[in-house]
Amino acid sequence: MNPTVRSRRPASPPLGFAPRYPHVREDHLDADARREAASKGLMRRDIGRKGYPPGGLNIASAEWKVMFIIVIIAVLVRMFRLPQPNSVVFDEVHFGKFASRYIKAQYFVDVHPPLAKLLITLAGFIFGYDGNFDFKDIAKPYENVPYVAMRALPALMGVATIPLAYLTLRALECRATTAVFASLFLTFENGLVTQSRHILLDSPLVFFTALTVFVWTGFCNEDKHEPFTESWWTWLILSGLSLGAVVSCKWVGLFTIATVGVGTLKQLWLLLGDLRVPPRLWMKHFLARALCLIVLPILFYMSMFGIHFLILSNSGDGDGFMSSEFQHTLSGRGMADTYADVAIGSTVTLRHVNTQGGYLHSHPHNYPGGSNQQQVTLYPHRDSNNDWRIINATSDVDPEGDIEYDQPLEYVTSGMRLKLRHISTQKYLHSHEIRPPVSDVDFQNEVSAYGMPHFVGDANDDWVVEIEKGEKRDKESGKRLRTLRTHFRLRHALTGCYLFSHKVKLPEWGYEQQEVTCNKNAVRDNSLWYIETNWHPDLPPDAPKVNYRLPGFLGKFLELQQVMWTTNAGLTDRHTYDSRPSSWPRLRRGINFWVKDHRQIYLIGNPTVWWLSTFAVLAYAAVRGFLVLRAKRGYRDFENTKVVKYDTLCGFLFVGWLLHYFPFFLMGRQLFLHHYFPALYFAVLLCAGVFDLVTANLRPRIRLQIAAVLIIVAVWNFSYLSPIAYGNPWTKSKCNSARWLKTWDFNWWVACRLVF
Template identity: 75%
Template sequence: MAANVRFRRPASPPPGIAYAGQTRFPQQRQHYDADEKRAAASKGFGPRRTKSYPSGGLNLTMGELKLLFLVVLIACGVRLFRLSKPHSVVFDEVHFGKFASKYIKSQYFVDVHPPLAKLLITFAGFAFGYNGHFDFKDIGKMYENVPYVAMRMVPATLGVATVPLAYLTLRALDCRATTALLASLFITFENGLVTQSRHILLDSPLIFFTALTVFFWTGFTNEDKHEPFTTNWWTWLVLSGLSLGAVVSCKWVGLFTIATIGVSTIWQLWNLLGDLRVTPRLFIRHFMARAICLIALPIIFYMLMFQIHFLILENSGDGDGFMSSEFQHTLKGRGMADTFADVSVYSTVTIRHVNTQGGYLHSHPHAYPGGSQQQQITLYPHRDHNNEWQIANATVISDYDPTSLVHITPNMRIKLLHTATGKRLHSHDVRPPVSDVDFQNEVSGYGVPGYDGDANDDWIVEIDDGDSRDTESYKRLRTLRTKFRLKHPMTGCYLFSHKVKLPDWGFEQQEVTCNKNAVHDNSLWYIETSEHVNNSPNAPKVNYKLPGFFGKFFELQRVMWTTNAGLTDRHTFDSRPDSWPLLRRGINFWVKDHKQIYLMGNPMIWWSSTLAVVLYALVRGFLVLRQKRGFRDFDNTKVVKYNTLCSFLFIGWALHYFPFFLMARQLFLHHYFPALYFAILLYCSVFDLVTSTLRPRVRLYAAGILVVLAIWNFQHFAPLAYGTEWTRAQCENAKWMKTWDFSW
């Protein structure tokens, strides 16, 4: 029995998008007469008459399973060969290895990517005894006491697993076994996918879960055409939802996969809506099932990954500065004791910026190298005794008692004394060293012992907002509750900070200036802690309202979005989307001793898949024009089958490619890989159509020629994937395009 295991072929059209009239339900089956069933079966559209209907629409013989197993073994050899080489940090292992270290040490960090792929890599390192003490600081740094091979095994294993998924997906899409084999071998010998899957990087998990989602969705679509609301139907739908959650939990590029499945789902529901045999109640069942499994389930999965992320990263780390003060105080080492609510003259306070991740107003005994050469004033994200300031009343009152509580009210003129150095917060008509423009003035620390300062030390308090829980916060400064601005009366500028950082002489801390055209949010401040010599122990105290999971989750999503959008600096090997389909340029990963790892696609596979995409678009447009002229090409069952199949894959390619044109951020060739996966499947589907009239042996020969060409291209550029030695002549002969900038 095992040797003859067969699975049901799907009703046509097999891909994720069904056309009107194709959906069949148990309730409807009685409406089809015997002649219609026989006619459909004769054209290959109807279900085979078997004793059972296993799920997914697959039709695999034992011979195919053995062949697929052999292909997987080949893929293992290709991706695991010399996996331990080089024995040093490669490209973005600098980042993702470092994040694994921080997970193991439970130190909070911020990354623009969701946590799933990083968690998988971390788990591998932890399971093999990694203690998190290697810093992954520089490309080329030699590994010491790091199970980097085990960590590289995660993307490598998922890269191998993508190979059978390509095969199974095309078989479920009702393509021939030869076509599916061709796709699996193309994925196996695609140089770019091989290179990316051999290092501690996130793209291989992303591509795996993209492929897994497409496979599960194809299986669900086939089951949906056969008989909905069965156990198998629900299984495929739930697996599709979980896989969607996984792909978007690796990288936000997974949103494009969600869009692909979303388009397919909308098309299915649209066809159901136009089918008069589908009652409103049945349509609602279909709608709700898809909404729960394809919307709610991925969201729950995605949030669960962040819950694990928060549970692991419980300690303070270098990512604190990206988060709000409330968020920071949920971390161990950042908790703050209750502080006095009242702020008064002679209170010692710490002052935080409302915007730009809320750093502290800070000074230290180092001078500006230019300008006034007075003491530096900066914004610093960490707690430090150099963040403490004492408030003084700028109006001279001879009989003023320092132990009395005189509240800080609107328009009061104050001075701020830096308690550690004795300097006063000062501004004047001198341009700052970095933001050297007319409307920006330098802010510095000025003064000497015994000197009361001058008028340029004065600041006027302007209360901007308060807290609805504390009505007094609108009337006077209250700790944590009042947002205020500080206006310099002599120049009319406002104390201001922005994301500009000082050079090394300023320890890369954030610049503070006095801005005459200050952006409102960047000139807002608040008091975080307050202490007065005359505070009674029973005086009112306040503290941060700590956020729960949802507060932390949504804040982190905003920070990730802002940080990701801010990655606009140019990189030596970045590229724009228009260059990707033509493989105009790769990425240098690692270089040493005439050996180089350079992310480079397989030209034959890359260019052929791009050609297939273009040809499909042209032929599809031509058929639409013919339809307008009265031709009935779409009455042909073969045209309908391949148009529907290729449409689904083309939409997947387009939705994973064109959105990058809207992004101003830094982009690289590897961003094209999910689209490349769809392009390869589309290329093989076109091959299936073109060879559909050929005899099986001739079709096999044609596929064999393409595979041989792909393998030859692979081995020609293999030294760039494995970092093996090659001669200068081999290197120069491999430069088929002037824009390929690898070197010997």
């Protein structure tokens, strides 16, 4: 028996959530199925491509004029007083500094992917920025920085988000009034306006989120009409590129990928259950989506890091986050081949394995407390103060620290008792039962450099080598110390503690270098060391030498992803203006961006936009739940064309909101109100969808009047709070009355002092 064409529900915009294939191509059916499909009017030949708008966009010329006017308004709103303030605002401290690093090609590490930062840097570079401003402090005046151009890029991307919202809603078959309503809500949303006017990443993120939603909607409309056409492939490829762009701005873009992924899985699932679609055709659909929505975004994402590595070719302040192998790919960090064999009398530099903090280091400055002996630290840069000489502690030591080099070479093996003499100060690496200056706990001992010329040291200078592991390709490295190949621990001979370092830094008197202690309860990874450079006069020039194995692009890429993940997860310190996700939809508090000269920029949303969109989200969830209960009682609401249409539309936007909001509850890191902005975009579109449904049976004039009232209220709210969006002077009375919620903790007593 040949498969028959089953009855279908009324057609609606698919978006990955609607019934699939209300029409099928004739060549996908056998003869019997073609006859039955033809009798039911299902053949695509009855529709044809003629007159079908690409992506389902059927917009009249008058609408383009309306859209143009809205864009002009958006430009005026976001560009107004863009040069003010003429000083650093909020996280411009970070992202402006990263632009400086790009221009100077100095390596840095950030928790966000590079695309948005590269775009901001490009704007600064085009307008002549030389990278010499340090962006050190909030409210620091700009000097010789094209900061207006750098702010203009996110501002223009904020403007571009507005027409994308309009086109998306029209592609979702919402009315033009609804699209105008949502566009103006986004235009006058105080939070989005404030965020888009500065050198920050969230405006590009929201733009690419909006772009992804638009092109994905266009693809779904094409897929509903006819798959595998040139237009279908164009929309699908654009969807993949947009996904790559959004995740290349911030990892929040992964939530956008999840949104499209849910829609894709739904499409494939419905296709799988459609008996008119043969397995080969289903596999073709699967492979096309896998190629464009998985492979293409990954390649785009990796290409951004390729550009990132290409630009950041020099050593910089981000070196310490990376492995030694990675660091040696940077200009200025490469080193000559060094001897592999480590012997008594070798001059070596020791590096810490785990924290990548740098070299075991000492300098002629003493601890201000404790023993008051010479400091020992971890220092991230090459320096002559990193050089130590290995001495056998069980043999006679020359008071001058010299070694009898005419003695046979004695390689350093596990269990050997050694002293380490600091070359430049002639003091020994030393520990004793004195608490360290920072980690003042019972199981931590101070490590210092102790001694003087003509002094042979004492038993507190003795350390026992414990080889932890060697390299598999070098069997000798597991038996004796080999440069770069052997990881080992140094156990203090008298107290049993281990030479140890962690990410704790010394105060200013220690030049903020990393603390070194002797730890009786040492975490193994933090007590591992290796030798980076090694020289011995008795080793012949042709003796075996080693060097770092430099990673290629893939190795560097994977290592940086791990560093970004670890660094991001480590941002757990509290901030004065951080907030938790439960407070965001209610707009409980904002963020202080800038205060100077009795003026303030404070990030807070437009209450009308924020609370109406939150109400729309809750309303959809409640109504959807009610309809599900009705379906259980036998009601057939989901066979109603109107219900299916709006459930599909609002369901897609609700899933987008949920996937961009709920994951933040799982994060323990520092969070701020601006993390809600991508979810807010979906919430505003969902609010528009609910408006379209509620006003569906009203006359166009009444619908327009309702939209106009809501827009006027939103514009009034925007205007009322605009002084803290633009940093304008404010009257004291208006400033006081603007604090509708006690949790809106802007410094009104500071901002209100200028005008009474």
